[in-house]
Amino acid sequence: MGTQYYIYLAVIYLFAFLFGATVGSFLNVCIYRLPKEESLIKRNSHCMSCGTEIKHRDLIPIVSWCLLKGKCRACGAKISPRYTVVEALNALLWVFVAYKTNVLVHPVNFLLTALLFSALIVVFFMDWDTQLISTYVCIFIAVLGVLYFIFNHTDVDLPITSRIIGFFIVSVPLLLIELASKGKAMGRGDVYLMAAGGFFLGMQNILVALAIALVTGSIAGLIIKHFTKRSAFAFGPWLSLGIAVSCLYGNRIADWYMTFTGLNEM
Numbered sequence: 591m592g593t594q595y596y597i598y599l600a601v602i603y604l605f606a607f608l609f610g611a612t613v614g615s616f617l618n619v620c621i622y623r624l625p626k627e628e629s630l631i632k633r634n635s636h637c638m639s640c641g642t643e644i645k646h647r648d649l650i651p652i653v654s655w656c657l658l659k660g661k662c663r664a665c666g667a668k669i670s671p672r673y674t675v676v677e678a679l680n681a682l683l684w685v686f687v688a689y690k691t692n693v694l695v696h697p698v699n700f701l702l703t704a705l706l707f708s709a710l711i712v713v714f715f716m717d718w719d720t721q722l723i724s725t726y727v728c729i730f731i732a733v734l735g736v737l738y739f740i741f742n743h744t745d746v747d748l749p750i751t752s753r754i755i756g757f758f759i760v761s762v763p764l765l766l767i768e769l770a771s772k773g774k775a776m777g778r779g780d781v782y783l784m785a786a787g788g789f790f791l792g793m794q795n796i797l798v799a800l801a802i803a804l805v806t807g808s809i810a811g812l813i814i815k816h817f818t819k820r821s822a823f824a825f826g827p828w829l830s831l832g833i834a835v836s837c838l839y840g841n842r843i844a845d846w847y848m849t850f851t852g853l854n855e856m
């Protein structure tokens with residue numbers, strides 16, 4: 591590969607970062623407005639303290655918050671670093687997904703996977719804040735799964751049977767837990783998320799996602815309980831983390847598990 595190739599790649603990564611940051615600022619709108627069922631496109635952003643409409647020049651992702659040193663231009667109230675964290679996280683993940691999916695060879699796979707990661711960021715923060723998972727976001731993930739099935743041109747195609755089994759294999763047990771516990775142990779949003787995620791990832795990788803969620807969720811639960819004495823907490827953030835990790839590393843984790851347990855010799 592010549593120098594030109596790497597310059598080309600660097601430009602693509604730069605665009606992935608800039609576009610990812612811009613999408614990230616829309617994700618903030620989703621995280622904040624979806625639980626209140628407010629419109630995602632109407633009305634401009636306002637300062638949470640003084641209500642002043644925020645001007646366009648102060649809405650540049652990441653940059654504006656740094657220039658204003660995290661304060662409202664009108665009243666000087668502190669603006670949560672969360673908005674900038676979400677923008678930067680989405681931007682970095684888009685670059686990472688561009689690298690992992692080999693964007694120059696598989697641009698469609700890159701776009702669908704990057705959008706999946708963005709949807710998972712919304713699930714993570716919205717569920718963390720409100721213990722709600724938006725049904726719209728789950729439908730969006732399912733649509734991405736359908737598009738992936740239609741447009742996937744890589745050599746490791748997931749058969750439709752794996753996607754359909756993936757849709758049910760985790761969501762149905764979660765639904766039974768939800769019904770048995772009357773929604774206390776599990777919410778309907780968790781069920782929809784794992785159904786949509788299962789269609790995107792297929793049977794094997796949605797099981798890997800669940801395993802990751804159980805491990806990270808249990809550890810996080812112990813830590814949260816230790817520091818806040820709170821025993822109820824959202825499971826959705828860990829499910830979305832599991833889906834994200836499994837999307838990129840699911841096959842490798844499954845192979846490792848099979849070797850580790852000796853199951854691949856049976």
Ligand SMILES: [Zn+2]
Pocket residue numbers: 637638639640641642662663664665666667
């Ligand atoms: Zn203000």
